Structures are given as C-alpha cells and as structure tokens.
Amino acid sequence: MIDWLPLWLSLRLALVTTVILFVLGIPLSYWLAYSRRRWKVVAEACISLPMVLPPTVLGFYLLLAFSPDGSFGRVLDHYFDIRLVFTFQGLVVASLIYSLPFMVNPLLAGFKNLPPHLLEASRTLGKSDWTTLRRILLPNMRPSLITGAILAFAHTIGEFGVVMMIGGAIPGRTRVASVAIYDEVQSMNYHLANRYAAVLLIFSFSILLVVYLINHHFSQSKAVV
Amino acid sequence: MNAPPVHLSFRATKMLHTAQGRQLFDVAFNLPQGLLLAVCGPSGAGKTTLLRILAGLTDTDSGDIAMGGDVWLDHSRRISLPTRRRPLGFVFQDFALFPHLTVRGQLEFALPKNADRSIIDDLLRLMELEELQHRRPALLSGGQQQRIAIARAIARRPRLLLLDEPLSALDDEMRSKLQDYIARAHRHFHLTTILVSHYLPEIFSLSDEVIILEGGKISKQGAPASLFPKDKITGNLRLTGEIIDIAAAGGLSVIHVLAAGTTIHVVCPAGEAANRRVGQTVTVAYRDLNPVICE
Amino acid sequence: MNNARWSLPAICAVALIGASRPTTASNFAGTPVTSSAGNLTTCASTEVLVAAAADLRFAMDSLVAVFSRENPGITVKPTYGSSGNFFEQIKNGAPFDLFFSADVDYPRQLKTQNKTASDVHIYGTGQLVLWSKTLDPARDKMNTLLDKSVAKIAIANPAHAPYGKRAEESLHHYNLYNKVKDKLIFGENIAQTAQYAQSGAAEVGMIALSLALSPAMRQAGGKYWLVPSIAHQPLLQGFVLLPHSNGNAGAGKFAEFCESAVAKNILGAFGFGEGPDR
Numbered sequence: 167m168i169d170w171l172p173l174w175l176s177l178r179l180a181l182v183t184t185v186i187l188f189v190l191g192i193p194l195s196y197w198l199a200y201s202r203r204r205w206k207v208v209a210e211a212c213i214s215l216p217m218v219l220p221p222t223v224l225g226f227y228l229l230l231a232f233s234p235d236g237s238f239g240r241v242l243d244h245y246f247d248i249r250l251v252f253t254f255q256g257l258v259v260a261s262l263i264y265s266l267p268f269m270v271n272p273l274l275a276g277f278k279n280l281p282p283h284l285l286e287a288s289r290t291l292g293k294s295d296w297t298t299l300r301r302i303l304l305p306n307m308r309p310s311l312i313t314g315a316i317l318a319f320a321h322t323i324g325e326f327g328v329v330m331m332i333g334g335a336i337p338g339r340t341r342v343a344s345v346a347i348y349d350e351v352q353s354m355n356y357h358l359a360n361r362y363a364a365v366l367l368i369f370s371f372s373i374l375l376v377v378y379l380i381n382h383h384f385s386q387s388k389a390v391v
Numbered sequence: 392m393n394a395p396p397v398h399l400s401f402r403a404t405k406m407l408h409t410a411q412g413r414q415l416f417d418v419a420f421n422l423p424q425g426l427l428l429a430v431c432g433p434s435g436a437g438k439t440t441l442l443r444i445l446a447g448l449t450d451t452d453s454g455d456i457a458m459g460g461d462v463w464l465d466h467s468r469r470i471s472l473p474t475r476r477r478p479l480g481f482v483f484q485d486f487a488l489f490p491h492l493t494v495r496g497q498l499e500f501a502l503p504k505n506a507d508r509s510i511i512d513d514l515l516r517l518m519e520l521e522e523l524q525h526r527r528p529a530l531l532s533g534g535q536q537q538r539i540a541i542a543r544a545i546a547r548r549p550r551l552l553l554l555d556e557p558l559s560a561l562d563d564e565m566r567s568k569l570q571d572y573i574a575r576a577h578r579h580f581h582l583t584t585i586l587v588s589h590y591l592p593e594i595f596s597l598s599d600e601v602i603i604l605e606g607g608k609i610s611k612q613g614a615p616a617s618l619f620p621k622d623k624i625t626g627n628l629r630l631t632g633e634i635i636d637i638a639a640a641g642g643l644s645v646i647h648v649l650a651a652g653t654t655i656h657v658v659c660p661a662g663e664a665a666n667r668r669v670g671q672t673v674t675v676a677y678r679d680l681n682p683v684i685c686e
Numbered sequence: 687m688n689n690a691r692w693s694l695p696a697i698c699a700v701a702l703i704g705a706s707r708p709t710t711a712s713n714f715a716g717t718p719v720t721s722s723a724g725n726l727t728t729c730a731s732t733e734v735l736v737a738a739a740a741d742l743r744f745a746m747d748s749l750v751a752v753f754s755r756e757n758p759g760i761t762v763k764p765t766y767g768s769s770g771n772f773f774e775q776i777k778n779g780a781p782f783d784l785f786f787s788a789d790v791d792y793p794r795q796l797k798t799q800n801k802t803a804s805d806v807h808i809y810g811t812g813q814l815v816l817w818s819k820t821l822d823p824a825r826d827k828m829n830t831l832l833d834k835s836v837a838k839i840a841i842a843n844p845a846h847a848p849y850g851k852r853a854e855e856s857l858h859h860y861n862l863y864n865k866v867k868d869k870l871i872f873g874e875n876i877a878q879t880a881q882y883a884q885s886g887a888a889e890v891g892m893i894a895l896s897l898a899l900s901p902a903m904r905q906a907g908g909k910y911w912l913v914p915s916i917a918h919q920p921l922l923q924g925f926v927l928l929p930h931s932n933g934n935a936g937a938g939k940f941a942e943f944c945e946s947a948v949a950k951n952i953l954g955a956f957g958f959g960e961g962p963d964r
Contacts, residue, residue, distance in 0.1 A: 234778070234779040235778060239779075243779075249779065251780065252775065252779070281487065281490075283483045283485060284487060286446075286448050287481065287483060287488075289473075290446055290448075290480065290481035290544070291480075291500065291501045291546075306490055334775055336735060336763070336781065338733075352743075352881050353766075353877065353902070354906075355902075
C-alpha cells in the first residue's frame with residue numbers, strides 16, 4: 167500500500183523552497199540585471215555554482231557547516247535551538263542553495279529581455295524603482311517568472327544527492343519521495359517503488375502541462391491582430 | 392524687447408565612445424521659458440546624449456543643469472537629482488509604451504497619487520485618443536502610439552518636455568499631423584520643450600530656436616530662418632538622382648530624390664518646387680546640412 | 687490587487703515553514719502520521735527513530751510489527767543504511783533514538799566518545815553468504831567466484847559497511863582477491879548489495895544471511911552458501927540507546943523488547959546467530 171508521506175514531504179519541500187526562492191530571487195536577479203558593479207560577475211558565478219557542483223559535494227559541505235559539532239552549527243543549536251542536519255528545515259536551506267540558480271537565471275534573462283526603455287520611461291514619469299519593478303517590470307515578465315518557479319520546483323522535487331547527505335532519510339521529516347524510491351528498490355519492493363515513481367511522474371508532467379498552457383495563453387493574447 | 396527670463400541652463404561634458412572612436416561631448420546653452428528648442432545634427436553627433444543628460448538617464452564627466460532656479464545637476468558638488476525627481480516628460484524614439492497597460496492605463500500610471508484625474512480626459516481629447524483608450528499599444532499604429540507617448544509624457548504636467556526624434560518612424564502625412572499635436576500640447580500646457588530631429592520641415596514649423604550639434608559640440612545656434620540661408624553654396628558633396636515624389640508639408644515642399652541608393656529629402660519653398668516633376672533627373676549638393684537642388 | 691499578489695506567496699511561505707517546525711514532543715505538528723504498521727497516530731503518541739544496519743532490513747520490520755501490536759501508542763520508525771554511515775551521522779547529531787549496528791565496534795566507539803545513553807547490547811552475530819540466482823554456490827563454494835559466467839561480484843562497500851569489510855577479508859583469506867578484484871561492484875550498504883545480486887546486475891553477491899533468508903530473496907529463487915566464519919573477523923551485532931532518546935519512554939521500551947526472548951527468536955529465524963559464545 168502506498169505511503170503518501172514521502173510524496174507529501176517532497177511536495178512541501180518543493181513548495182516552501184519555491185516560494186522562498188521567488189521572494190529572494192526577484193531582488194537578487196534585479197540587482198544582477200541592473201547593477202554596474204564590477205564584482206557582479208563573481209556573484210553570478212557563485213549563484214550558478216550549484217548547477218555544476220555535484221550534489222553530494224554540496225551536501226557534504228553543508229553537513230560540515232551545519233553539524234552541531236562545527237562552530238556555525240553549534241551557534242545555531244545553542245542560541246536558536248535550530249538544527250539544520252537531519253531536519254526538514256535543513257533540507258529547505260539546502261534546497262534554497264541548490265535550486266537558487268534555477269530561479270535566478272530565468273528571472274535574470276527575463277529582466278534582460280525587457281524593452282530597454284521601460285525602466286527609464288517609468289523613471290521619467292516620476293516613479294520609484296520599487297513601483298517600477300512592481301507595476302511595470304514584473305507584469306511584463308510573466309513567462310520568466312513562471313519558468314523560474316517551475317524550474318525551481320521541479321528541481322527540488324527531484325533532489326536526491328543533497329538530501330541523502332544531510333537528510334538522514336528519517337520518515338516523516340527527511341525521507342522525501344526520491345529517497346523513498348531508492349529505499350524501496352533496495353528493499354526489492356519494486357512495485358511500491360514503481361508506484362511512487364509513477365505518481366511523481368504524473369504529477370510533474372501535469373504541472374509542466376499546466377505551465378506551458380498558461381505560457382501559451384499569454385503569448386497568444388499578446389499577438390498583434 | 393526684454394529677453395525672456397532664462398528658465399533652463401545646461402552645461403555638460405562627457406567623453407563618448409562611438410563607432411568612430413572617442414568623441415568629447417561639450418555643450419552649453421540657455422533656454423528661456425516656454426520656448427521650443429530643436430536640436431539637430433548628423434547621427435552620432437550627441438543629440439540623444441544631450442536629452443539623456445538633461446533627464447538624468449546618462450551621467451556626465453562634468454556639468455551643471457538648473458531649471459527655474461532648482462539645481463538638477465552640479466557635478467563639482469556631487470549633486471545629481473535622480474530622474475524621477477526632475478519635473479520632466481520624455482518621449483523616447485521607440486515610444487517605450489508599457490505593453491501591458493491600455494492607453495488610459497498608461498496615462499493613469501503617469502499621474503501621481505493624489506492628482507486630479509480630469510487631465511486624462513483632456514489629454515485623450517487633445518490627442519484624439521478617446522476611442523482607443525481601452526486598447527493595448529501593440530494593436531495600434533505608429534502614429535497612434537506616438538500620440539500616446541506624448542500624452543503620457545505630459546500627463547503629470549512637467550515643466551520640461553523632451554522629445555527624441557519623435558517623428559522619424561512615420562510617413563509624411565502622419566508627420567505633419569503629429570507636428571500639430573506637439574505644437575498644440577506645447578502651447579496648451581505652457582511647456583518648455585526640446586525636440587531632437589534631423590527633419591527640416593518640422594524644425595522650421597515648430598521651433599523657436601535651433602541648435603546644430605556636430606561631433607558633440609554646438610556648431611550653430613539661432614532662429615531657424617537665420618541658420619539656413621538660401622544663397623550660399625559651399626557644398627562639397629554632389630549626387631545625381633531622380634525625383635520620385637513631391638509632397639507638401641506646411642508652407643514648404645519636400646522633394647524626394649533617389650540618389651546613390653538612398654532617398655534624399657530636399658526642402659524648399661512651395662514656389663520653387665512648382666517646376667519640378669516626378670521622374671526628373673537632378674543633381675543634389677549638400678550645403679551645410681541643407682541639401683539643395685542646383686541643376 | 688498588486689499587493690495581494692505579493693502577500694499571498696509570503697503568507698504561504700510563513701505558513702509552510704511554521705507548520706514544518708517540530709514541536710518539543712518531536713512529532714509532526716498537527717499532521718497525522720502513518721506508521722509502517724498502518725496505524726493512524728496523532729500528536730500525542732511517541733515516536734521512536736531507529737537507525738538500523740541494512741542487514742536488519744526484514745528482521746527489524748518483523749520486530750517492529752510484533753512490538754507495535756503490544757504497544758499501539760508507540761510508533762517505531764526504522765531507517766536503514768550502512769553502519770559506518772550512521773556512525774558518522776550520529777556523531778554529527780543525527781536525531782536517532784537507537785542505533786543497531788552490524789559491527790559492534792561502531793557503538794563501542796560512540797560510547798567511548800560519550801555519545802550514548804546506555805551500554806552496548808549484543809544482539810547476535812551476522813553471517814556472510816555467497817548468493818546467486820544462476821549458479822549454485824554450495825557446489826563450488828568460494829571458487830564459484832571464478833566461474834566463467836561471473837562478470838560482476840557484488841559486495842558491500844568495505845569503507846563503511848561491515849559486511850563489505852568481511853567480504854574483503856574472506857577474499858584475501860582464500861587468495862582470491864587479486865583474481866576477482868576487477869569484477870567487484872560495491873553496494874552502498876548490504877541491502878543494496880543484495881539487490882544487485884537479486885536483480886542480476888551481479889551474477890554473485892556476498893551478502894548477509896539475514897537478507898538471504900528474507901522473503902524477497904527467497905522469491906527470487908537464489909541459492910546460497912555460508913562462508914566459513916574462520917575466513918573473516920566476526921560480525922558481532924550490537925545496539926545502543928542514544929542521547930536523543932532521553933525522556934522518550936517508548937525508546938526505552940523498544941530497547942527492552944529487543945533483549946527479550948521473543949525478539950531473540952525473530953532474530954534467530956533471520957539467521958542472526960547467538961552472541962559471542964558461538
């Protein structure tokens with residue numbers, strides 16, 4: 167019988183991560199798009215690093231960084247009563263780092279593809295940068311916003327290496343669907359592993375379908391008559 | 392006659408990096424209130440740069456700008472008022488309309504929070520946009536988009552209106568109509584206006600004062616009539632071509648000559664064009680910036 | 687309208703994170719939890735997190751099933767992996783209540799580092815077998831590994847899996863290591879090793895007897911042969927209570943249960959021999 171818990175955990179992890187990345191990603195990509203500081207390139211490289219880093223490397227360093235034995239982990243544990251290893255919160259933090267480039271890069275491309283004078287026109291109309299971002303830039307970037315959210319979401323659902331390193335596969339907390347599938351295969355419960363995999367596949371495919379439909383609708387309505 | 396009070400004083404230098412290499416932009420002028428100034432010159436001369444510096448969209452290597460007693464830029468004291476705090480309106484060459492807002496939406500966005508909304512209907516009427524007010528810009532023609540851009544720039548009652556080659560993308564009939572709109576708006580709202588153009592008919596018909604920019608510096612300045620006298624020919628370049636069209640624009644005629652693979656627009660008084668006809672082979676010489684048919 | 691667009695994601699973020707913070711009772715805050723025995727439990731029940739060596743995969747399931755029948759309010763949640771990995775994780779603060787290790791050396795090390803909450807209890811001896819779906823290991827014994835049809839031999843990773851270390855020792859003992867080392871593939875833990883053999887990815891596997899006796903392996907129709915215990919160091923299996931279990935009555939009860947005669951029978955049935963006296 168299928169245990170919905172790992173699927174629910176994966177869904178929650180992906181949702182929480184995506185929402186936070188959305189809120190963090192917009193100011194970050196805005197800064198990357200419009201800043202003229204020289205060291206911006208360094209920031210871009212750092213943000214994209216998780217894309218090329220093997221997940222286990224990231225997981226390993228996070229394990230070292232967050233372990234209660236280490237100095238940072240000890241501070242978290244002692245003063246804030248927060249543990250980031252083997253907890254759901256730890257997975258969220260790891261996912262934020264791991265999926266960040268998948269949110270930032272589409273947003274950055276979106277900002278760069280905006281007609282160049284929109285921002286300036288809004289300034290000449292006396293609007294603050296915040297108002298411009300909210301009412302002019304973002305509404306004209308909907309496909310990028312959607313793409314970023316979807317990529318971050320899908321990437322987090324599929325996360326495995328990092329979760330294995332710092333998750334501990336604890337049922338109900340860190341045993342997400344990808345880990346559960348691995349586990350069931352090891353137990354030779356192939357039909358159960360199949361079920362988890364099928365649910366994930368159908369779910370992910372449906373999301374993609376909905377997203378592409380939305381995107382398609384937007385580009386249709388923008389077509390010149 | 393008393394000289395009108397100086398309203399806008401402008402002085403700026405900037406090293407520009409153009410396709411032709413480095414060029415020093417060094418311009419200074421004063422503009423009395425309520426006048427319409429045309430800025431013209433060959434491409435790359437710095438006309439758009441001038442507008443952008445005025446608007447605070449481009450920074451300078453040195454300069455001062457003041458309008459009506461308010462300091463907008465004082466480079467030596469590191470004062471530079473951000474664009475959004477300068478009471479100006481800017482009409483971009485590509486209109487820069489917001490794709491997701493209707494015509495009315497553009498104007499509503501332009502208004503500050505507590506402003507009187509009735510100006511929106513005024514502008515829609517003035518620019519003949521009433522029927523289009525609920526459409527999005529993408530569905531409208533170039534001329535209509537142009538009017539929206541002008542209306543939007545004026546909506547918040549700026550003190551200075553800047554127009555960057557506003558009519559370059561339009562056909563001749565649209566051009567003369569739009570010149571009308573610009574003139575109307577300038578008078579109706581008592582604006583001080585700076586218009587960048589290299590199209591002589593509109594310079595003649597709209598402006599009170601003209602500045603010619605070449606290589607980043609002012610080469611001539613004055614009233615339109617005084618800058619383009621008709622007798623001296625100092626032209627170095629002569630081209631032979633064929634007249635392909637003769638059009639009327641205001642009290643002038645514009646003769647379109649196809650020469651050397653391009654169309655040259657020659658401006659002359661209506662009387663002179665009377666004995667020209669389409670298909671005629673002519674020689675065109677450039678005098679300063681003013682092409683004149685000499686044979 | 688525009689403000690609503692932003693507040694909604696923000697509210698969702700706060701809600702979801704808030705919901706995920708565990709309460710001091712170390713349970714899922716407000717979310718019903720389904721245990722492996724299928725009981726629906728609520729916040730009020732006790733949860734016992736067990737780190738179990740992979741060779742206990744099926745034996746532990748049976749232990750938990752029997753225990754849960756007698757103690758419906760206590761949910762035991764086993765997580766399986768290699769003993770060496772768990773050792774590292776526990777040293778780094780992994781929130782387990784009990785640690786069942788396939789090599790008693792690991793819990794003993796934890797004890798010397800003062801990271802345990804009880805003494806180390808030995809619960810049996812693990813035994814190493816050769817297992818194959820296609821060949822009969824009992825016929826050629828260790829020389830089965832040299833059979834021409836054997837392209838891959840699965841053993842657990844010797845770096846951190848006790849059965850893997852013992853497999854390596856056995857190979858050296860019979861002077862086979864150099865002849866077969868190119869054919870070795872390493873399972874992350876002994877269960878994955880068994881899965882490699884069961885799926886045919888490896889023609890022969892050196893796995894735990896407890897896994898060879900499991901339903902899944904039996905169904906696969908393989909045959910096995912017990913590797914003589916002189917060929918390797920003994921696989922003393924031990925468990926210990928961890929500091930995370932302090933105050934968790936359910937953890938203590940389960941630990942007691944694992945020492946009981948019932949538990950010893952179950953473990954015996956799965957091939958875990960008696961303690962060190964054997």
